[in-house]
Each structure stands twice: as structure tokens, then as C-alpha cells.
Amino acid sequence: MSRLLIRHARVVDPSQRLDEGRDILIEDGVIARIAERIDGKGADVLDAAGLVAAPGFIDVHVHLREPGFEYKETVATGSAAAVAGGFTAVCCMANTDPVNDNAAVTEFIRKRAAEAGLAHVYPIGAVSKGLDGEEMAEIGEMVRAGAVAVSDDGRPVKNAQLMRRALEYTRLFDIPVIDHCEDHDLVAKGVMHEGPVSTRLGLRGISAASEDVMVARDLILAELTGGRLHVAHASTLGAISRVRNGKARGIAVTCEVTPHHLALTDQAVADTEYDTNTKMNPPLRADEHVAALFDGVLDGTVDCLATDHAPHHADEKALEFDQAPFGVIGLETALPVTYDLLVRGKKMPLSRFVALWSTNPARIMRLPGGTLKVGSPADVTLFDPEARRIVDPESFRSASRNTPFAGRRLRGWPFMTIVGGKVAFRRERR
């Protein structure tokens, strides 16, 4: 029997309304006991004084790029990045090549994840075959193979009728339809947020309206169908206010916000003089939108945080701003970036912070984690709220380096990530 005793941690578990100094005993991969003082006889003991122990963090929005784009990331490197960033589970999007629009690809991803043996990897299936937005993919088969949601992420579900049918059909499986909300016609060929900064830089703008229009459509369809809508990477004032109103109306809607949309504004494109690591979709928005995202996170409109971890090779990002692909990585910086912004910056209670990264994502995706209740799988994130480090992309486990946070001094770094009772990541020095 393997036993691991975590001693003197500050245990923060919103699922049990717990925020106290506690010892945690893990036996054979499950949480065996949580108490003020546990006898460590026969167990490996970790002195966790000064550390926060939380139910494992879950990132519901990552791109692991395998199959098809292994030069950007693989399931193995992405899993390594996940546990290094304090995540015990990730949900990976379907825009691989071939697309994850059938059970065979879903199974392949799960097999790769099992081989890597680090984080739990939960595939998200495509809504439409080939992400072409026309024909519904075999959602049921994918769910049977382990898919936890469906999404055409990278693209919106353009056809409103398909979106309607998907919201209806997925009720059979109680899974959410995750939509990347943007109206392609309104986006035109935009590459950054539309506003005074894009005008000054001479870059084509992506209006906030292009996101708002799609969020509004999806809410109307979610209300019509009773299906579960999850709005990916909400980035605008209009998206947040519409989701807030939708919830008040009783619509089954949830939404996520990314760390980079909270931490940066469109001004970053100007300040870095067209650094392509400030190019992502949705784009970094203007101040008033960022303020609305914070409001949404603080008042509970926003259910969870998610990175939209989007690895791209350095050669792709070395292109002109217009030509470089959209997207930044986030798994290995998400925890300190958001801890700094929310807990230190906005005085958010730690239990709320943990809910945003663990309890709520588990609930939205109906995952087994998100709790440290006795008997549940021992997925534990231990982080050091006082640890300070400078973001060094060269130290990343991810195969890619496209972060907008290089060189930032941040506080609140992951120390140890335990997945199923096994130490999947441990920082060398505290």
C-alpha cells in the first residue's frame, strides 16, 4: 500500500467549505483522511508548511496539437506542461489533424495520455464533421470513447441550425456545447481588437461586436433548446453582460475567461511593437472590456478560468503580425498570473480562486476531480503563494515558447502536482 502524508498544508477545498491548516493522507491513489494531525507512520511525508493544498486544478480549454501538429505540442509535452503548471487535468480541443470528430481519434488521444501518464486528459469532440460546420459529428460515439464536451473551437459553429441541433442532441449525454463565439463576417480579416490602438498601429480590427453577436445568438438557442452552452474565452463587456442576463433568465449557460485576457490589454500590441505573442483570438481587448471581465469573475458570472493554451512553433510566430497564427500558451504561467491578479490584486478569497480553477471546471465538465473529499481520487495541486519567479520560457515543459509573459516577475507558483496519488511534478527548489 502506498501512503503519502502531506503535513501542515493550508487546505482549501470549496467542495467541503474547507480553508484550514490540515494534514492530508493519501492511500493507494485516493484521499484517505483529512485531519488536523495525522500520524505519518509508514508514509512518505511532505512538509507542506506555507503551501496551499487544493483539489487538482483543471484547465477546460487547451490545444495539445496531437495528432497532426506534433511540432507544436504533443499529448506528452502538453501533459508535462500541465502538471508543471499545477494542473491535474486538461480538456483538449478537437482541431487536430485528423480532427477529433470520431471515436477513433478520441481513443487515440486517450491512449497517448495514458502513455504519458502525467495529467488526466479529457478529449473534447468536434460538433461538426471536419469542423466544417455543416454535418453533426458522431457525438455519442465520442462520448462513449471518453469525450466530455463538444466544440468546433478555433472556429464558431457558424450555422445556427447546426448549433440548435447540437444543443438539443447533447442533452442526451448531459455534456456542454462549447462555442468559440465570433461572427466571421464581422471579423473580416481582423488581427487585433478594433479600437484606437488598432487604428494607430494600422492593423485591421476585430470588433467586440463580432463576439457579442454570436454570444447573443447562442444564448437565444440555449434558451430555446434547454441545452448546456459553455462560452469559451469570453473577452468582451457585451459577452459578460449577456451571460449574466442569461443566467438570470435561467438559461443553462457557463463561461470561462483566460488569464491573458485579464492580464493584458490591446495596448500590449503597441507596447511590444507588434510582438506576435500578443496576437490571439479573441484578441487582447481594451480597458473597459478587461474591467468587465474582472467584474464577471468577481460576481460569479464567470464560472471558471481556462488558458486556451495554443502552442505554435517559433518559426510560425516569427512572421509578420498579419501572417502569424493566433494563439499563446498558458499552462505554465496561468496559476501565478491569475493568483497575482485576483488573490493579491483583487483580494479574492482563496476558496473562490480554487473554485474558479478546480471545483467549477469539474462541475461544468462532470469530471471526477474538483474535490478532496475522502474517497475521491487524489488529484492535488500544491502551490506556494509566496514563491517569486521570473517567467523563463526556456524552462517550459511545453514544446512551444509563445508566451506573452516572458520576463514577468510573478508570485504564487505551483510546487507539487499530485495526480491519482502519484507525484507528477515537483519543483526542485522551494
Add this chain to the structure above:
Amino acid sequence: MIVKAASHLRGKDLVGIDQLSPEEIQLLLDTAEQMQEIAKRPIKKVPALRGKTVVNLFMEPSTRTRFSFEVAEKRLSADSLNFSSSGTSVEKGETLLDTARNLEAMQPDFIVIRHRYAGAPHQLARALKSSVVNAGDGAHEHPTQALLDALTIRQKRGTLEGQVVAIAGDLAYSRVVRSNVLLLSRMGATVRVAGPPSLVPPGIEKLGCEVHYRLEDAIAGADVVMMLRIQLERQGKMNFPTVREYYDFFGLTPERVKLAKHDALVMHPGPMNRGVEIDSRVADGPQSVILEQVTNGVAVRMAVLYLLAGGHGEPVAD
């Protein structure tokens, strides 16, 4: 507002007007005036940049600007290399950074770049030791165009300060308007821009201008009327209905010119679409200074290269 010329340029590069102080703009214009004198000599050449290498990297078609830089380089005795391609680095299967590093390996002192995408000169300037001169990047900036326009206005009207300059046309996709608004407002002129509302980008007034939709409102009482090329190749079918209707509302006709001051200057950065944004009677009329703009372009580009090479604004020696 009296702007004293700076003694030198602070930056390694000239990527945009946005980086320049009024004092640096003054220095560039003063130096350009000195350069004009060289064109009047029987031997139009000085040794100021002898032994310096300039790469003219034109990744977008251009005749006027490329020739203007070449003439400027030759008059300063620099060695010029011309590289033209309408494709981007990605179409050649090479990243912008690779292109830059390959050029750097030839150890040029200057890279003059014209590129269809905004920000390309900034990306090069970051990666290279050579001085990078922006000869127009996407819809962002065209700093030497704004400098030559300013030189023309200053010489014709004595000063930039207090001048009312109307700029009309395709505001969304024009790099000329951005550089001009930044420069002229910085030097104390009043800038009015006008164009169809569907071609007015959000927040353009923050660059330092008043926004009008009706051309007549922008022109009324102006000292200078500058028309922008309607970039037909960049327009979709949704920004305005037809060229015919555009001319109807935004074409600079002799009647509309009369709304400006009687001696107002008519300018155009070229190439003109005659009968679209400007009537030939105006383009070729007595108030037009369009060809003088071209002449001044050479002097301005000489000044830019000379000052970036470390010149301090002293008279140009023989």
C-alpha cells in the same frame, strides 16, 4: 509655439513619425532644405554616405518611393542594392526574421523597407543592427511621405503652425493619413480628416485630428487640401457602393476647391486615380503642388539617411 531643431536623431531607425519629437521633425525638415541645394548644382552628388551600403527592400510594388530613395542614396554617394518582391516572406517559405538575418549577413548600414503588412519594419528593427527606414508598412505609417508633405507646406506657406490641413479619402487603409496627422498635429497645425463613415477607423481623432464625414465641411477655409488615393485593390464591395458615387461625394472638383482659402495648396501623395478622388482640372491646376511633393521627397530621404548615419545638421560639405 517655437520649435527649436534637435541636434541629432535619438533612434537607430525611422519606423514612424510616432517616434519623433517636434524638435527632431524640425531637424529633419531643416536638413532637407539644405539637401535641396544639392539638386541645383551641376554635379548633384556629395560624399556624405560614401562607403555606406543601403538595401532597398521593397516587398510591395512601388515606383515613386523606391526611385526617390534610390536617387537620394546616389546623391549621397551610398551604394544601393535593390530587392523587389511582391510576395511576402511567408510566400517564399522564409520567415521575416530569416529574411532579416540574411540581409544582416551582408552587413548593410541601412535597410529601407516597404512592406504590405503593418509592423514589419519594427520587427526588422528589433532584430537588426542596421538602421531601418520605413518606406511604408501596410496601413500603418509612411514617415518620409509625411515629412515631404510637411516640407512642401512649410516652404509654400512659411510655417506649419496654425495651418488648417484637410485630408480626405480612404482613412481606414491609408498609411499616409496616419503619418501626416501625427506629424502635422505635433507641429501645431490643425488637421481635419474626411471620408465615408464606413472608411473612418475608430479612434482616429486620438491621433490628433477632427473627423468630418462631408468633404465640404473639411475643406471650408483650409490652407491645404490633401487627397488620398482610394486603394481600389484593397476595397471589398462593402465599404462604399461605386467609384462613381465616391467621386460624386468625395471627388475634389474645382467647385469644391473654391471652399478652401483662395490660395490653398492642393496635394496628393500619388499615384492619383484621376476622376475618382481628384478631378484632372484640379490635379493639373494652379494650386496643385503635387509634382513639387515628388521633388521634395528626394531631399527629405537624403536628410533621413544623412541624420540616421550620425549627421548633426551642420551644412553639407562638398
